[in-house]
Amino acid sequence: MPHSVAVTILQTSDLHGFIYPTDYRSPGNKPLGMAKLAGIIRKERSLDPSLLLIDNGDWLQGSPLMSRYANGAGNGTHPAARALKTLRYDAAVIGNHEFNYGLGLLSDVMEQSSCPWLSANIVRESDGQPAFGQPYRIFEMREGIRIAVLGVTTPFVPNWERPSHIEGLAFHDALSAAQRWITHIREYERPDAVIVSYHGGFERSLSTGEATEPLTGENQGYEMCIRLEGMDVLLTGHQHRLIAGELNGVTIAQPGYAGQALAKIGLTFDLAADGRWTLRHKAAELLMVEEDTEPECELMDMFAEDERLTQQWLDQPIGIAEGDLTIADPFAARQTDHAFTEFVNRVQMETMDAPISCASIFTDEARGFDKEITMRDVVSNYMYPNTLKVIRLMGRDIREALEQNARYFELDERTGGLRISTAYLEPKPQHFNYDMWEGIEYMLDISQPEGQRVVKLLWNGEPMEQDASFEVAMNSYRAGGGGNFDMMKDKPVVREVTTDMAEIIADYIRKHGTVRAACDHNWKVVG
Template sequence: MNSQKTAFVTLLFTSDIHGHVYPTDYRGPGERNLGLAKLSTLIRKERLSDPSLLLLDNGDLIQGTPFMYHYAKYGGKGTHPAARALNHLRYDAAVVGNHEFDYGLDLLRRTVRDSAFPWLSANIVNGEDGKPAFGKPYLIRETDEGIRIAVLGLTTHYIPNWEHPDNIRGLAFEDALESARRWIAHIREAERPDAVVVCYHGGFERDLATGEPAEPLTGENQGYAMCLQLEGIDVLLTGHQHRLLAGELNGVTIAQPGSAGQAIAKVRLEFGRNAGAGWSLRGKSAELLAVDGTVEADPEMLALFADDERNTQQWLDQPIGAAEGDMSIPDSFKARLADHAFTEFVNRVQMEATGADISCTAIFTDEARGFGERITMRDIVSNYIYPNTLKVLRLTGRDIKAALEKSACYFMLQGEGRHIRICPAYLAPKPQHYNYDMWEGIEYELDISKPEGERVVKLLRGGVPLEPDQPYEVVMNSYRAGGGGNFDMFRGKPVVREIPTDMTEIMADYILARKTIRATCDHNWKVVY
């Protein structure tokens, strides 16, 4: 009989890898401190001290880099790269994230079939029978010492508010908090685990220190409520928000390892043997292991994907056209303060593709640099990083004004000099530059010196004020058209037209057809303060 009195279980946990295998961001040369190839080095090191550790991924794995886009859109053959990578690293389980649906159910299900581990999501169920759509809702892992660890997978149920209906057809998304409550009770009773770990592709809706709402309480993120309301949960591993977190909330050990493979979370569970039989959880800790300049990429991982990476890089460097005039974005903040040639270009492409007279778009990240004189596919996917399609909504003038007021909340004035700044809500818990839209087809001004809700001081079309009740056709990306970013004024509005083609393809085809595009800027809008 094993008389050992103390035992430890190690959990390693990744989340929001977003397709980063190689240590690159694909925007330019040079190695970055990110990606699964570098995480592999940390995982190997941890396995030396604990060969039986539990390795988990928390979703948003198969989308987010040109590497994954190229595979999905250009007929990638063989085992999906995401499954190949996690198989090689011997992952024990993965959770379905919201971006797993971006390329459609067929590709997601093929990825699941290619995986040598289960994909968990207890609250994504089949619409017909209510059973978990991806097979297993949870995983039970028993150590050599007889310690039983339960891992429950959950996904933010807010997905139908963003995703194209075709990509989630036949699925139902149960409330993650209530699903967790039901499944944890079942697991505790039926499986008798020594510890329950919840892997939730969602984040924290409230400030962890004060409990104050950190965002509109839509149900997109329920991590705070899970820690306070659920009985029988020992560890909550989170994601979706791209935050770097490790600690404890209401006795629940929590962790979130950022995004793109910049870190991996390590949770250590200590168990003591009971006087009679079995084990009791005696201690818990969480930390983040960061990928920095001292971490070398694993040569085996690099070799495993060398052909895929080479093909991707060659595709990215294909010249597709040229720009005449300045379409570069040297300062993304300034480009959001007044009409800019690059955003005008994107809006005009959207208008031409759909026939709509009004359009809105965003500069998605601060890393977007617009176009130089020579345009390649790398330029397209570096600026337009999401696989959005286009929708034309029928909106009233009142809806448009409300959307502009929502976007105006992106800015604030600070200090005695009343300097204009980005509102902190758009910077934490993660940057949300993609939730500030810039419009074409209307003339408007936003005055940030005025209170929120009163900042639209000019709103015209063709020099004439927009009528509050008059209908207008407006094109936007599919995420925004579903109300993404808390643009509630768009939810449920009539969809006039829909273009199912990925916007990056639309932009590339537009440039290929013209060979040379010309920078234009009609200065139809500006921010004042």
């Protein structure tokens, strides 16, 4: 028996259904996708045939291929299950986006997959037991080495998800659940190493320990590394960051988004005199996907027809834009009323019969609509499976929400102009947490102190009364308070629809045939 053994763990996370090397916005071979990762996985298996391959969650939502399948156009085995089986994954962890299409689809994928799905802190409300079978799995490696993999999911899911999609489930604190199960595993399973695969990220700077976001419990990775006893490796995700290193003696990794990278953890064990294995060395690295990385032919061929039909669906013309609905500069479009955001707000107001609405430009890649509008244009600008709600807010809530929006900006001392606040760029871009409103008139002055930047707020030409109530249309994520909008949380829901917003926009365009650019310049941001 050798006195030293090396073990390899590979991790993917936040693939969001990207299999082909495309971002679906434009043609071209992009440095992303499961097919390219598959080639790297195959190479690593040639070096270590007994490696562990773990997915850290958010597989089932995010790409047009996945949304098309989930909305009834696909049939047979789910694409994610096919990929997990083909690439011989050893375990998968449940991410928050796994619930976006309901428990029925998630259950189907679990049954069709060849690997266990893990989550220790999602339990049945009825009896408090793990809702999806095993919270952890013990893997017997070479020379009898035992590796425990514990799955944990961010408990913030109820703040974002439709209640019907998580009915009967309770989401416990990830930190306390992880410690409880690590203690159990160490006592009863006696593994040689414990790996926690956590679909969540880091709430503090890895270098300084300073909070990088409100400490809501959405991300607890830093606290886990500081407080958990008995954890050797923490695999993370959710934030779409590229991380490989060590924190407080815990090896950590996070491999980005949509197949940008594969995280590789190397563990080295020595055989002690008492016959037990001792973990002597551990290290993390990221294996990056490049433009010239060759995609795996098996996966490309397996999903060729799904991809062809998806591209065909995306290229369907659904309407015409009259006037300019393009977004040339997203940052400029977030500083003053813009025809595209006015269009989205008007769709929400008409669909929900609401006098006020708020909406976002989700990413800096959003480009609005050209003259001929296709489904590709819709899903490129609105990629999340949000639904619509109308909630009742008081005037003071609207003012508070606008003050929260104002935190998106800060003054650039060098130029004297505006720039995006660091908090909205690090540790990941959060442009989707800045809203633009329609149905009211307002002005934000960023030169004023935080909390005093709403210098104008009118309703029907008069100052908005703080104690008056208003019906406001918004997406389901924001209506649940997502993005640190606590003033929205738990407010009365007046109306809601269960159709995804992308389909609502597409149906609106199909119905009208031609949509006209308009802008009433009801708001602006100054510095």
